[in-house]
Amino acid sequence: MASGTALIYDEEMTRYKLLWVDPICKIEVPERLVVSYAALQKAGLTQRCVALPVREATDEDILLAHSTEYLEAVKKTPYMTLEELMTFAVPYGDVYFHPNIYHCAKLAIGATLNLVDAVMTGKVRNGIALVRPPGHHSQRSTANGFCIFNNVAIGTLYAKKKYNVRRVLIVDWDIHHGQGLQYCFEEDPDVLYFSWHRYEHQKFWPNLRESDYDSVGKGRGAGFNINLPWNKVGMDSNDYLSVFFHVLLPVAYEFNPELVMLSAGFDSAIGDPEGEMCATPEIFGHLTHLLMSLAGGRLCAVLEGGYNLTSLPQSVCQTVQTLLGDPVSRISGLSSPSKSALESIQSVRSVHQQYWACFKHVAAKPGYEPHTKHSKLEAGQDGLQPGEETKEISWPEPLLRLPPPTRTAVALPAGLEDSVPESCKRVTETLLTPEEAAEKLGNLNIQDLKNKDLLQSLGNVQSLVDKIEKKQVRNGLLLVPDLRKTLAFAVQHALISLTDRVLLVFLGNEAPVEVRVDGKLMLVQFCSTEPHEPKSKHHIPVMMKGFGDVPGFLHAVLTLLLPLAYGYDPGLILVAMGKGSGMGVAAWTQLTSLLQGLAEGQMLVLMQQGDEEETIRTTAASLLGEPAQSLGTLGDPLPESMDAVEKLRLKLETQWGLLQTRGQNLP
Ligand SMILES: CC(O)(O)NCCCCN
Numbered sequence: 001m002a003s004g005t006a007l008i009y010d011e012e013m014t015r016y017k018l019l020w021v022d023p024i025c026k027i028e029v030p031e032r033l034v035v036s037y038a039a040l041q042k043a044g045l046t047q048r049c050v051a052l053p054v055r056e057a058t059d060e061d062i063l064l065a066h067s068t069e070y071l072e073a074v075k076k077t078p079y080m081t082l083e084e085l086m087t088f089a090v091p092y093g094d095v096y097f098h099p100n101i102y103h104c105a106k107l108a109i110g111a112t113l114n115l116v117d118a119v120m121t122g123k124v125r126n127g128i129a130l131v132r133p134p135g136h137h138s139q140r141s142t143a144n145g146f147c148i149f150n151n152v153a154i155g156t157l158y159a160k161k162k163y164n165v166r167r168v169l170i171v172d173w174d175i176h177h178g179q180g181l182q183y184c185f186e187e188d189p190d191v192l193y194f195s196w197h198r199y200e201h202q203k204f205w206p207n208l209r210e211s212d213y214d215s216v217g218k219g220r221g222a223g224f225n226i227n228l229p230w231n232k233v234g235m236d237s238n239d240y241l242s243v244f245f246h247v248l249l250p251v252a253y254e255f256n257p258e259l260v261m262l263s264a265g266f267d268s269a270i271g272d273p274e275g276e277m278c279a280t281p282e283i284f285g286h287l288t289h290l291l292m293s294l295a296g297g298r299l300c301a302v303l304e305g306g307y308n309l310t311s312l313p314q315s316v317c318q319t320v321q322t323l324l325g326d327p328v329s330r331i332s333g334l335s336s337p338s339k340s341a342l343e344s345i346q347s348v349r350s351v352h353q354q355y356w357a358c359f360k361h362v363a364a365k366p367g368y369e370p371h372t373k374h375s376k377l378e379a380g381q382d383g384l385q386p387g388e389e390t391k392e393i394s395w396p397e398p399l400l401r402l403p404p405p406t407r408t409a410v411a412l413p414a415g416l417e418d419s420v421p422e423s424c425k426r427v428t429e430t431l432l433t434p435e436e437a438a439e440k441l442g443n444l445n446i447q448d449l450k451n452k453d454l455l456q457s458l459g460n461v462q463s464l465v466d467k468i469e470k471k472q473v474r475n476g477l478l479l480v481p482d483l484r485k486t487l488a489f490a491v492q493h494a495l496i497s498l499t500d501r502v503l504l505v506f507l508g509n510e511a512p513v514e515v516r517v518d519g520k521l522m523l524v525q526f527c528s529t530e531p532h533e534p535k536s537k538h539h540i541p542v543m544m545k546g547f548g549d550v551p552g553f554l555h556a557v558l559t560l561l562l563p564l565a566y567g568y569d570p571g572l573i574l575v576a577m578g579k580g581s582g583m584g585v586a587a588w589t590q591l592t593s594l595l596q597g598l599a600e601g602q603m604l605v606l607m608q609q610g611d612e613e614e615t616i617r618t619t620a621a622s623l624l625g626e627p628a629q630s631l632g633t634l635g636d637p638l639p640e641s642m643d644a645v646e647k648l649r650l651k652l653e654t655q656w657g658l659l660q661t662r663g664q665n666l667p
Pocket residue numbers: 024094134135136137145146147174175176205265267304305306
C-alpha cells in the first residue's frame with residue numbers, strides 16, 4: 001500500500017500580484033502562499049511530507065481543458081504593457097493579469113499533474129499542491145475569479161487519460177461555486193463534481209442560476225453534478241458535517257471513485273472576507289479524514305481560494321496533518337445544522353433522489369423552490385461591499401495534534417503474533433488479580449476468577465486503556481476469550497481513568513453490556529434480529545437485515561452512526577464484533593477507519609478469539625492508518641435496512657441534531 005504525503009510548493013508562484021487598483025481582486029495576494037508554507041514549516045510538517053517539484057504545464061496539458069485560441073491569447077500576456085493587461089482582463093470578470101502570471105499558471109497546473117502522477121503511481125498515498133493562481137472558475141476560453149487555467153479540471157482529465165482512471169470524485173469545498181469544473185464535467189458520468197458555495201439565492205458572486213441545487217448534470221452526466229448552495233452566511237461545523245454525512249459521503253461511496261480530487265479552497269473558513277462563514281480551521285482536518293477512506297486513500301488536494309491570512313494557514317495545517325495521519329482534534333459542542341442548511345440539504349437530496357439509491361427514500365419535496373425570488377432582506381446581508389470593514393472576528397488557534405509515540409498496540413494470544421503488521425506494539429501485561437477484577441466487575445463468578453485467560457484479557461484491557469490515557473498509545477486491538485466481560489470491564493475502567501464518555505459500537509445480537517442510564521456510555525448496536533426496546537437514548541439498536549447488506553450497513557454508518565458519534569463527542573471509542581457477525585472485512589475496516597476521526601483516534605477494537613486472521617490483520621492495518629479497502633461498486637441497500645435507519649433517525653433527530661436531514665416543518 002502506498003504511504004507518504006506529497007507537498008508541492010514553489011515560491012515562483014508568489015511572483016505575480018495585482019498591479020492596479022481593483023477592490024475585488026486585491027485579496028488574491030502572494031502572501032497567501034507565503035504564510036501557508038511558513039505555517040507548515042513552523043509546525044514541522046514540511047519535513048514530514050514528500051517534497052515534490054513543480055513543472056511547467058505543456059500546451060498539450062493545457063489544451064486538455066482549454067481552447068487553442070484562449071491559450072494563444074494568454075501566451076501574449078507576458079509581453080503586454082500595464083494598459084494592455086488591464087484591457088485584456090476586463091471581459092473575463094473578477095480576474096487580473098501580470099507579466100508573470102502565465103508562467104505561474106503553468107506551474108500551478110504542473111504542480112497538480114506532478115501530484116496526480118505521484119499518487120497514481122503509488123509514490124505517495126495522498127498530497128497537497130499549494131498553488132496560485134487558483135483554477136476552478138476558469139473555463140474553456142475564459143479566465144474568471146482569479147483563475148487562469150483550471151488546475152483541477154486538467155488534473156482530472158490528465159488522470160483519466162494517462163492512468164485510465166474511470167471514476168473521479170471532485171470535492172470543491174471552496175466557498176465559491178467552481179462553475180468552470182461544472183461546465184467541464186456536467187455531461188461526464190465518470191466525474192462526480194460536488195461543490196458547496198455561498199449563494200444567497202443567486203445574490204452572491206458569480207450569481208449564476210446554474211449554481212443552484214437543481215443543476216444535476218446533463219445527458220449521461222445527469223446526477224453527477226451536485227451543488228449545495230449556502231443561502232445564508234454564518235455556516236459552521238454543524239452545517240459542513242451535516243452535508244458530508246447526508247449528501248456527499250453517501251453518494252461518494254455509491255459512486256465508488258478511484259481517485260479523489262480536492263478543490264481545497266479555504267475561503268469557507270471563519271474570518272474569510274469572501275465566505276463570511278463560521279467554521280473554524282479544525283473542521284478541515286475532519287473533512288479531509290472523512291474523504292480518506294474513499295478510493296483507497298488516493299487524494300489530491302489542490303489549493304483554490306482562501307483570503308484570511310490567519311485562518312488560511314491554520315486550515316492548510318489542519319488538512320496536511322490529517323493527510324499525514326495525525327490524530328484529528330475533537331470538536332466539542334456540536335449541535336445541529338441551521339434551518340437554511342437543512343433546506344438546502346433537503347433540496348439537493350430530493351432533486352438527486354432519482355439518480356442515487358442512497359436517496360431513494362427521500363421525500364420528493366425540495367426544501368425550497370430554486371426559482372422563488374428572495375428579497376435581499378431574506379437573503380441576509382449581501383456580503384461585504386469591497387473595502388467595507390469586517391467586524392473583528394476571532395477564534396482560538398487550533399492545537400497542534402501531536403501523535404502518541406506508538407500508534408497501535410495489540411494484545412493477542414500466543415501463536416497469533418505474526419498475524420498483525422510489524423509496526424504494532426505487542427502488549428502482554430501481567431494478569432489482573434482476581435481482587436482487581438472483582439472490584440470492577442462485581443458480577444464475576446468464582447470460576448471467572450480462576451480463569452487465567454479472562455484475567456489476562458482484563459489485564460491487557462486495563463493496560464491499553466492506561467497507555468491511551470497516558471498518550472503513549474493511540475489505539476489498540478485485543479483478541480479476547482470473553483467479549484462481554486472484557487467489554488464491560490473496558491467501559492468501567494475507561495470511565496474511571498480516561499473519559500466520561502465512551503462510545504461502544506457493537507456488531508452482534510446479544511447486547512454486550514448492560515446500558516448505563518447516566519449517559520456516560522453510548523451503545524450503537526448493529527443487530528440482525530429485532531432488539532428489545534432500548535432503555536435509554538444512549539442505546540441505539542440498528543436493525544441490519546442480515547450483515548450481508550453492506551450498502552445498508554454503510555448507509556447506517558454514514559448517516560446515523562457518524563452524526564451520533566460527532567454529536568456525542570466521546571473520549572474513547574470501543575468497537576467490538578460479536579461472534580459470526582459475518583460483516584465483511586472491507587465494510588468492517590471502513591467502520592474502524594471512519595471512526596478514527598472521533599476521540600482523537602483513541603480507540604480499542606475487541607475481537608472474539610477465533611476470528612479469522614484476515615480480519616485481525618486488516619483491522620490492525622486500519623488502526624495503523626492504512627486506508628480502508630474500497631467497497632467496490634455497491635448495490636442498493638435493502639429497503640428494510642433503509643426503512644429501519646430512517647425510522648430510527650426520525651425518532652432520535654430531536655435529541656441528536658446532526659441526524660436531521662430536512663427542515664422540521666417539512667413532512
Ligand atoms: C478561487 C476563488 O473561488 O476563491 N475565487 C473567488 C473569486 C471571487 C470574485 N468575486
